[in-house]
Amino acid sequence: MLRPGLTFAVAVVASAAAIACSNSPSSPTQSAVSIAAPSPLRPSADASLRFADQPIAVAVQNATMKGATGVIYTFEVATDSAFASKVQTKDNVSEGTNGQTTVQLDPLAGGKDYYWHARATGGGATSPFSPTYKFTIGPAVIVNSPVPIGPLAGATTTPRPALRVMNVTRTGPAGPFTYLFEIANSSAFTNVIVTATQTEGVDETGFIPSSDLPINATLYWRASGVDANTGVSSTPTAVQSFATRAFTQAETVAEQLGVPLWPGMQPSGNPGHATMGNDRTRGVGWNVQTLHYVPGNVSFQSPDIEMLRYFDLWDRGFDPDSAIAWMNANGYPSIAKWYPGPEKAVLGLKYVYIAARDKVVTNATWDMVLRVE
Numbered sequence: 001m002l003r004p005g006l007t008f009a010v011a012v013v014a015s016a017a018a019i020a021c022s023n024s025p026s027s028p029t030q031s032a033v034s035i036a037a038p039s040p041l042r043p044s045a046d047a048s049l050r051f052a053d054q055p056i057a058v059a060v061q062n063a064t065m066k067g068a069t070g071v072i073y074t075f076e077v078a079t080d081s082a083f084a085s086k087v088q089t090k091d092n093v094s095e096g097t098n099g100q101t102t103v104q105l106d107p108l109a110g111g112k113d114y115y116w117h118a119r120a121t122g123g124g125a126t127s128p129f130s131p132t133y134k135f136t137i138g139p140a141v142i143v144n145s146p147v148p149i150g151p152l153a154g155a156t157t158t159p160r161p162a163l164r165v166m167n168v169t170r171t172g173p174a175g176p177f178t179y180l181f182e183i184a185n186s187s188a189f190t191n192v193i194v195t196a197t198q199t200e201g202v203d204e205t206g207f208i209p210s211s212d213l214p215i216n217a218t219l220y221w222r223a224s225g226v227d228a229n230t231g232v233s234s235t236p237t238a239v240q241s242f243a244t245r246a247f248t249q250a251e252t253v254a255e256q257l258g259v260p261l262w263p264g265m266q267p268s269g270n271p272g273h274a275t276m277g278n279d280r281t282r283g284v285g286w287n288v289q290t291l292h293y294v295p296g297n298v299s300f301q302s303p304d305i306e307m308l309r310y311f312d313l314w315d316r317g318f319d320p321d322s323a324i325a326w327m328n329a330n331g332y333p334s335i336a337k338w339y340p341g342p343e344k345a346v347l348g349l350k351y352v353y354i355a356a357r358d359k360v361v362t363n364a365t366w367d368m369v370l371r372v373e
Helices: 006-022 247-258 305-315 320-329
Strands: 039-042 047-049 057-061 072-078 086-094 100-104 112-122 133-137 147-150 153-158 163-166 177-182 191-198 204-207 218-227 240-244 275-276 289-293 298-301 336-340 346-348 352-356 366-372
Touching: 039 112, 057 072, 057 112, 072 100, 086 100, 153 352, 163 177, 163 218, 177 204, 191 204, 247 275, 247 305, 275 305, 305 320, 320 336, 320 346
Parallel strands: 047 133, 153 240, 275 366
Antiparallel strands: 039 057, 057 100, 072 086, 072 112, 112 133, 147 163, 163 204, 177 191, 177 218, 218 240, 289 298, 336 346, 346 352, 352 366
16 A cells, blocks of 8 residues: 555656646647738828818728737827827727728828828737828918908899909918809808809909899898818808899899999989980980991990999989089099080080980989980
């Protein structure tokens, strides 16, 4: 019978032999986890981006991995290639399923160079960082809202009003500008009835609808400036309202000429004090036509905008002398001269007379015809 101590020693040896057997070369071994660095995709190396292109998305081709699951990515952005001055870090970004992983950056300051790289983590292992790529964001373009000139809130206009704004002020490398004009039937602009894009003019930009707006309606308009190079758009102007009415006689002909009757200061008074006489036996009439001035051998268009403005003032109740004075005092300089009746009763212009037909004025209502001098 063996002593108890000897039995214990034999048991220990047997256990060690069993362990040695389990670690023999013929047994399977567990594979080590390994992850290679992801490859940068975009922004590409040395990419130049507009400030307006933000927010910017950075993307990598997924890392090559062995034995890892639940892989996540870390993206770093810095203003130096050594990443001593990091401006953004995006951690715990889940791996994309299309072979790429993408994250959107927060807005970055303009006019700067940036460096970015990324790495992957999974199964307790972390890859090296990807190669570092540099990209540049251009300077910020700031576009202020245009200032409305007219019609301003509460104005009454023709069915084709001239909408006008002062051009936007801007900073940064802004390119050519266009202006988006909108007309709606409510101040909320839920139902926009007219839109138009106009190329920027000198100091101011305007738009005249090509067809009549609804008559006797209250409408609303606004405009915004758009930088054609960057796509940066200003906030719209403050909303302005206007009420439409029918064209006057002068406005109707001015519309045919494609020229605003009163682009600046507007005269007072209501139409109804003059008629456009078109009896060709008494004058050449107010139909748009080409006339010939024999003494100077000059052909010219009649009526022109100055003739129409004088007629409009008479139509509003101005007498001839006060019409001349108003024109010269309000930004419409004129050399017209009034020759009162009974001898003439005509307003002399460059090539024509605006004449009171039969040299008669009845009840302060003019019947005006055009005559070539």
